Amino acid sequence: MKKSPQTQLIHAPRLAPQYIETIQPPLYRASTIIFENTQKLFDRHWSDRYDYSYGTHGTPTTYTLADKIAQLEHGQYCLLAPSGLSAVNLVNSALLKSGDEVWVPDNIYGPSMAHARYLEKNFGVIVRIYNPLDCDSFQPSKQTKLLWLEAAGSVTLEFPDLVNLVKKAKQHQITTVLDNTWGAGLAFNAFDFSDEHLSVDISVHALTKYPSGGGDILMGSVVTQDHTLHLKLLHLHATQGISVSGDDCAQIQRSLAHMQLRYQQQSMTAQTILQWLKQQNKIQQVLHPSDSLSAGHEFWLEVCQDQQSAGLVSVIFQEQYTLEDIRRFCDALQLFKLGFSWGGPVSLVMLYDLKEMRNLEHPHLANGFLVRFCIGLESSEDLITDIKQALQVL
Known part of the structure; x- marks a missing residue:
């Protein structure tokens, strides 16, 4: 069948062999899928x-x-x-x-x-x-x-x-x-x-x-x-x-391919930051399943037998700090960016008022505003320095 140039551009007369072995598999983009018969x-x-x-x-x-x-x-x-x-x-x-x-x-x-x-x-x-x-x-x-x-x-x-x-x-x-x-x-x-x-x-x-x-x-x-x-x-x-x-x-x-490496790296960084945060007198409670003082620690030990954990750390500030104080703290952070989600290369921070989020009593949690740190792939030293300078606004 003789085809016009336009038709040939759609129905190519010659196709390169479709399958070779590569590191990443071929990408298929499709809405319509053609049936052989x-x-x-x-x-x-x-x-x-x-x-x-x-x-x-x-x-x-x-x-x-x-x-x-x-x-x-x-x-x-x-x-x-x-x-x-x-x-x-x-x-x-x-x-x-x-x-x-x-x-x-x-x-x-x-x-x-x-x-x-x-x-x-x-x-x-x-x-x-x-x-x-x-x-x-x-x-x-x-x-x-x-x-x-x-x-x-x-x-x-x-x-x-x-x-x-x-x-x-x-x-x-x-x-x-x-x-x-x-x-x-x-x-x-x-x-x-x-x-x-x-x-x-x-x-x-x-x-x-x-x-x-x-x-x-x-x-x-x-x-x-x-x-x-x-x-x-x-x-x-x-x-x-x-x-x-x-x-x-x-x-x-x-x-x-590198998900586990990132997970482990962010977990290790979170552990380092966790220990430093526990020493800060402007913070009254640090929340992380691996910490023996955190609620549910024994359940984490029971289930996570390799003692792995995600790179998330939450803190509750001393009760005298107002929402405006905590907002100034978050705005003063430079490496930690204000945003939802986690697991990416950039560290994130978000602030919460637990009184507006919970339906039941939670006696294991201190009173005060909560900030969640989502650890990225930056060095722990740089992230600690960032938190340290932001604490000065309090």
Whole structure:
């Protein structure tokens, strides 16, 4: 068939061989995927492990990253979502209906709580709040379908009584889902974290943080070991058109090779800064699961047997300092930039008023304004010098 120049530009008469071995796998960008023949078109099914039918379902690029995240988290199946919060929403929407009860820890990630409240207000889902340090505060009913866990908790970094909470949920046939962004699949194995080989049912991970590592990619994942549960999640994932960019997947794929090195480096820097912060008289409490004085330390030791931890450290200032004082402190920092998230090369800082964030009593926390430091890849000496000069404004 003779083709015009325009047609030849679209249907190239000659293609270079498509497969060579490279350090990074090929990047596939696709909405439309071409079927070889009608047999291939009709033989496919949405539940296939690799459903190459349309870009929203997946490409070799997205499936390669999903497989690697599943491997990282010691799971079998992984779904990718546009953000960590999108992954949270996928789990809630797939597993909860009107009249169902979901339990969330009092130190849950703020936007996760906001989504739970949205489901409560608009769809009749019942939201219950428990103290993650006290298994007895989790009192499931016949309506309870889902238990959310965070290890460690958002902002105040309490490590929960993970073993007993999961045991109790299993006794009542309740699905457990862990926000594993802090542990990142490295601090502990969410699918085998005790001598009794306890496992959560679902691990949600904001790949925006450590897997990305650059502070420039948004993505989330949902990992399971149970095929039936995976299909329930996959069906909603497909029908809602939840999808991610191939370019973003390639970027995260590239960063995974040095993820553990970054995690360990930021953890070591956090430990150094933690010890220095404990000596500062303008700070009354330092919060980090590895510190023996922090709530949940014994649970961290129980689960994180290699004693790994993320590079987050929170402090509560002496009570006499006002919000304006703490704002001046944050504004005086030079290396620490004011912003949300963590896991990137640049250290971040954020200030919080716990009175506006918690529903239950928290006697283990001092009164005062809280600042969370998210450690980047700068030297510990430079970061300490930065905090030291900023403290002078107080």
